[in-house]
Amino acid sequence: MHKCPRQEHGNWSPDEEFEVVCPGCGRSMEFFKDEEKRRCRNCGQILTNPILQDAG
Numbered sequence: 209m210h211k212c213p214r215q216e217h218g219n220w221s222p223d224e225e226f227e228v229v230c231p232g233c234g235r236s237m238e239f240f241k242d243e244e245k246r247r248c249r250n251c252g253q254i255l256t257n258p259i260l261q262d263a264g
């Protein structure tokens with residue numbers, strides 16, 4: 209089981225990872241700023257990176 213010791217929220221840098229809440233199951237997962245999409249390990253839903261959606 210993966211658990212991050214630091215659970216600080218609200219002060220992330222755009223160069224690092226951040227948390228996105230899965231709309232399917234409500235579980236938060238880590239996203240890297242240059243990562244286009246990720247799959248929720250809990251429910252399998254594909255999440256798109258909100259900070260990349262504007263690009264392109």
Ligand SMILES: [Zn+2]
Nearest residue numbers: 230233248251
């Ligand atoms: Zn999910």
